[in-house]
Amino acid sequence: MLDLDLFEKSIQRERRRRFWSAAWLGALVSGALVAPSIVVVMLYGVQGRSRLMFGLVLAPFAAGALFAVLSSVTRLGGAVLHQFLHPSGGGRDATMERALAPAVSQAEAMAAEGRLDEAIDIFESIRLEHGDSVGTLRAEAELMAAEGEHERARHALHRIRLMGEVSPADELYATHRLIDLYLGPLEDSGRAVVELRRLADRFPGTPDAEGALAELQRRRALRTATSDME
Template sequence: MLDLALFEKSVRRERQRRFRSALWLGALVSGALVAPSIVIVALNGVEGRTRLLLAMVLAPLGTGVLFAALTSVTRLGGSVLQQFLHPSGGASALAPAPVSQAEALAAQGRLDDAIDIFESIRVTHGESAVSLRSEAELMTVGGHHDRARELLQRLRQAGDATRRDELYATHRLIDLYLGPLGDEGRGMVELRRLADRFPGTPDAEGALAELQRRRALRTAIPERG
């Protein structure tokens, strides 16, 4: 399994780094806005030291407004791009596959019946990330590890799979290979994939740390012998 403590430390470091970067950027932008703020205050008839004090207040406020506007524009642009790449309208668009019936059967321990339901869903609705992810989770919990592995691999290749789906599938594959499947070689391959596909993220840092730890253990074992 992955070293969860290392992942938590990586997440904290990443959050601290981003917070420090945001503070520095905010300070730089605020400093750049001081002069324009002085001009604005002066145009409103404020004189003397009061002008500078008001400008010092307006500069960080303007920075906050600017950052909020940029964030809104970025999110809006992402939504527009998502709709362009994955339009929801049109005759070919399909609703999310109905997996609740299969989940209910699995909860009753009827995994074979649940598998049949998922197969019928694929025939009717096609293969989707939603159904693959749900089935993989149920098969993992039910102990059908080989089938879960196959489903997770297909999830990464699904036409509607997102980066989040890929990240989820890779994490679960690592857990399977390093856990019940007992295939450390494939597990290390997936750790390397995680680091390569999501560089600069806490997930990648944790994967690299786990790779380094396991390689060190491999080196240490022959020396002890």
């Protein structure tokens, strides 16, 4: 089974690493901006030793402003690029999901009443008439998993990843839920390992990838220890 404590520790370790990396970078940038800051305060008439003091105070604020500008430009550029590449995809999917929400709610209500076969028929009808959408597939996967239809849940999660314009967040969700199914009710550790490797490969440098790598390393160590005992 997935070691949740180890997974959480890996996430916390990655967050600490990123914090200290950002702190060191901020300190370096602030140091590099001390001299320009002194020049700026001199232009405003500050002379003598006060120049250094004001320069040291101004440099961190200048570094923070620089990081804020760069972060805003990066986010704006990513949004513009996404809109350029996919000018209407997100809106179309959202509109379809809103239109299908009553049907999904009806399926969930039927499952709650014990009419699971009818709920499954509704999802099949949605798929045949409208195709796949992430929101509908997520709802189907969660409902099927809750009702013990684990193979159907697995199938819905796989369909999410097969969609042409699936977002990284949706892909990450589907992969996590597949790992949960393989390590839990489906009891397929081989496929779980495949999904852990995929998680590490597809999202390098993220806390999720760090946790997946830690779990893979734990499993290798456990196999080695078991082999030595034999």
